[in-house]
Amino acid sequence: MLQVAFIRDHKEAIIERLAKRNIDATEMINDVINLDEDRRALQTKLDNTKAESNTLSKEIGNLFKSGEAQKATILKEKTTQLKETTKLLEQEFNEKVEALNELLYRIPNVPNPIVPSGNTDEDNEETYREGDIPTLHEGALPHWELAKKYDIIDFELGNKITGAGFPVYKGKGARLQRALIAYFLDKNTEAGYTEYQLPHLVNEASGFGTGQLPDKEGQMYHVTADNLYLIPTAEVPATNIFRDTLLNEADLPITITGYTPCFRREAGSYGAHVRGLNRLHQFDKVEILRVEHPDNSYDALDGMVEHVKNILVELKLPYRILRLCGGDLGFTAALTYDFEVFSTAQNRWLEISSISNFETFQANRLKLRFKNNDGKNELCHTLNGSSLALPRVLAGILENYQTENGIKIPEVLVPYTGFDMIS
Template structure:
């Protein structure tokens, strides 16, 4: 969430940058400023009433001690009125603060100056491309047909057990899935990220902390009996490790990684473009996230992008990087790079990673701060990225690595799988 002081001091800039998202934020910004002014006035009045109450209480005590009971009782009547004024003021302040927070929760993050204006994913900017698209044999198949041919993923069985979007991995398919998870984690820990095993359900406060609530509430599975949410990504429990934490500047940067299943309702997703592994309700993902000093968070973002690049080079998959336009940028992000793998059998690009800098947007919600060299508390910057999401990486391997002999496993994964081909 944006800091109200930042909005107040940079009103025109905030409105101008949010226009890159195709949002006219004028009313939201004006409402936030007006409610903040009202909140500050109410706080001043309340503080004044409480100060007067304290002075009267001391004066009443002194009057009783000096035997002037009548004067003391007269003043007590005034304190009764003050108590009502204070009670009323506290309610009004609470209502105004809640109204202000509701407005602030509805304002998305301000895009970085490099974010291009645009309406949809068609307006994203390709900034990098690497790898040769393989020429497949004449009998090449899309991954959902390969999964059936080699009996490694059963979509129908998952549909029977749970429903569409919950595949069952079998035999070498399950082994390849496990190999990818181990490989990603090993790459991340070798790069300095500390591995965590994280909860798969989070409470409401965690959802608000990273911005999934209230923006993406309809996309999350809600366990209503306990008011818990199944995680859409390890970003949520991982980043909430630092909720209500004040770090020392010397502790920065912090990098963590974790594997979790991810759960997304993906309501209204139908059609050929979401067949097979292209879009699921449950999938596995390895995440990296960082807590950074504001002065170097964009340097850290570049490091994360290069880290994902290195993984895709080792997997020998053709990929490209897109800078997301304002209309495709996530609610909490200031700048996002998407990685896409080319699926030769489907003749289309598949998104397999997003790497984002949220600047102080999440940290402000989380109250994640560090004590700087001047001894002042300052909001940290948070970043996260997929390293990597498994379904479409797996789809890319199956489709791009298919040969007449079977699916050839990328060389870097063979020590993890124990086999070179799926035949």
């Protein structure tokens, strides 16, 4: 969420930049400012009332000590009145705070000035493209056909055990999954990220911390008996490491990588675009996350993009990078780069990574701060991205590496798989 003080000081600029998201925030921003003014006025009233009762209480204490019980009793009556007033003011105050917070939860992050204008994914700006799109042999198949042909992924079996969107990986398919996870983790670790194994279920407070709750509740699986949520991404447990945390400036940057399965209900998804590995309820992902000094966060973002580029170059997959337009930008992000791999047999691009700078938007809600060198507490910047999401990378490998004799394994993965061909 945005900081009220920031909104107060940069009202016009915020409205202007939020317009990139195709929303007119004028009313919301004005409401925030008005609610905040009301809140402050109430706070002053409330504080003064409390100050008065505090003074009286001390007097009463002293009177009792000096044995002037009668005088004390008179003062007691006064405090009862003040207490009533306090209660009423408190109620009013809490209502204002709640209204203000609810409003703040609904205002998305302010896009970085370089975010392109636009409404849909068609308006995203391609900033980079690399890798040759292979010419496939006659009769080349989409990945779900290949998975069946070589018996490496069983979608129907998943239907039986759980339901649609929970595939079963078998034999070399399972081994390839494990190889990809290990390879990604190794690459991230080499780049300086510390590997973490994180819980796959989180509590309510963590859901709020990263903004899945309250509005995106329907997208997570909820374990009602224990009131826990299955993580939709490692971002949730990894970011919540830093909930209510005060760091030292010297601690920054903090860099974390972790593999987790991800669980998403994806309610309402259907059609050809969700076939095979394109969209699943359970999938694997290796995530990278950084907590940065505000001065460094955009350099760090560029660094993350370079890092993922290197991996895709090593895998020799054709990919492109998009700078998301205002309409496609996630609620919490200030700037996002998406990576897409070309799925040759489907003749379409598949998103495999999304790397974002959230600036202070997450940190504000998390209360993630650092003590700067002047001794003041300042909000950190947070960034995260996939490095990488497995299913669509796998789809890209299966389709782009298929030959008439089977599916070749990218060279860098062979040490991890122990085989160089699926046939």
